[in-house]
Amino acid sequence: MISTPSNSVVFSGLQPTGHLQIGNYFGAVQNFVKLQTQYECYYAIVDYHAITVEHDPEELRRNTLEMGFDLLACGLDPKQCVLFVQSQVPEHTELAWILSAVTSYGDLQRMTQFKEKGETQEFVSCGLFTYPVLQAADILAYKASKVPVGEDQVQHIELTRRIARRFNARFGETFPEPDVLLTAALRLMSLADPERKMSKSLGPKHYIALNESEESIREKIKTAVTDVGPRTETKEKSPGVANLFLLLKLSASQEIYDQFESDYARGVLKYEPLKRAVADCLVKTLEPIRARKAQLKESEVREILHEGARTARAVARQTLAEVRERIGVGKLI
RNA sequence: AGGCCCGUAGCUCAACUGGCAGAGCAGCCGACUCCAAAUCGGCAGGUUGGGGGUUCAAAUCCUCCCGGGCCUGCCA
Known part of the structure; x- marks a missing residue:
């Protein structure tokens, strides 16, 4: 056919x-x-x-x-x-x-x-x-x-x-x-309340806009909800941390992503460097969109x-x- | 067309018989934290839906208007 x-x-x-x-x-x-x-x-x-x-x-x-x-x-x-x-x-x-x-x-x-x-x-x-x-x-x-x-x-x-x-x-x-048409179901969660889907209606702390300033992106990632630290008894990531990893997967190179995954698996991951990496990569990923928009x-x-x-x-x-x-x-x- | 109820901070609501408009949550700042959360400390938040009236004094009483909800009627 x-x-x-x-x-x-x-x-x-x-x-x-x-x-x-x-x-x-x-x-x-x-x-x-x-x-x-x-x-x-x-x-x-x-x-x-x-x-x-x-x-x-x-x-x-x-x-x-x-x-x-x-x-x-x-x-x-x-x-x-x-x-x-x-x-x-x-x-x-x-x-x-x-x-x-x-x-x-x-x-x-x-x-x-x-x-x-x-x-x-x-x-x-x-x-x-x-x-x-x-x-x-x-x-x-x-x-x-x-x-x-x-x-x-x-x-x-x-x-x-x-x-x-x-x-x-x-x-x-x-x-x-x-x-x-169901594609790989990809749901970014709210930064401030990672149990809920990212949405503008939840308030400014919960989402990042495409055209958001670098300063503001860094601030929001920095204050994103995480948890009390990697759990040793279970490999399961908390919703907030899983969300940060998802953002990293979407914006970072495979090498960077794998490095953080491995740190997490070994229980030595510190969230502060993870957040810095997420913010860096996200800013870089959004840059071309910002540039195209500025030209329109x-x-x-x-x-x-x-x-x-x-x-x-x-x-x-x-x-x-x-x-x-x-x-x-x-x-x- | 008639009747009844409601409107107070971003949200949910409180404020006796008319007597300085307040709380919780959300928000902002700080402490704590690898970063956050939670917690603690602090700050800010208002044309009481709007106009007019009564009163020394109105969120509160009267009146009109706006908005919302419920019941009944009428029409078909």
Whole structure:
């Protein structure tokens, strides 16, 4: 069997949260960069998702553009992938409405992310509830079959499959059922609370941004939580130390990494030198990204995003034409 | 459309019958530590949702507005 275009399309969406942090980079974006050389990739900065909770319009605008800068700096190449802003392709929201008609209310009620996010919000919008439907539309508008996402999104992709299946059953084969593209599950943990995943929402001590100053990176690594010392009776690393080793693996040479591993195994590792090495290597690893970002001009980023939206829209429009036809709306002849 | 409840520090809440707005957590600085954590010491944090009114004095009482939640009705 030769792979057809229909099973080689990748879609992923990123919320415009402002600057990317290194957890996003090593956990997801680095993988996106790799995927763009192997698949037909659509990457969307999903601003319509961001409005489902309270937000500031100016901040959203700024964050959306900022995300474009960061993604390009990380190595997403407009020649190899389609990078765009969700709201610039209105087919997403149109398809979301259509799909909401084949989405089970009960399924949505079972989405754990809605329950969790809803608890933190004073005002729970209807949009927050139907968020997974828009996500399904994002994916299905391009008939994507592979969706690289984190573990926390797996439930939403399963819902997307159910939505696709139900649509196909009622109106005829239209969408592929997308698969989660699980790469080597790589989770950077918070520096200040290594039991939790690194996230901006936990506070500044918990994450390192891609564009963070060298001084600040060193300070945060230095104050990262460790433990009372290497344990002799068990080889198991504490979460904080394991996290530092993961950072070292991601940024240091094999030699340096092996040296620290060996020190740890022999029970002679001191955390202070480990932290110094992690900070050194991390600063060096992020430097090229910083350099690329500094070279990007705002007008250039805007143009790339607009061009991406044009390309994406051409594809999404075709899908919508087919969908409208199948469900009996639009043209009446 | 009617009724009831709520809004105080970043978060969770306290403040009697109207009497100097406070605590825990989070945050910042320091001590301790190979580095951290924990612990200890210190610091900072406020238009009490907003306007108007009563009063010597309002987070507290009255009034309007904004925001949120619940109940009922109406429509279909």
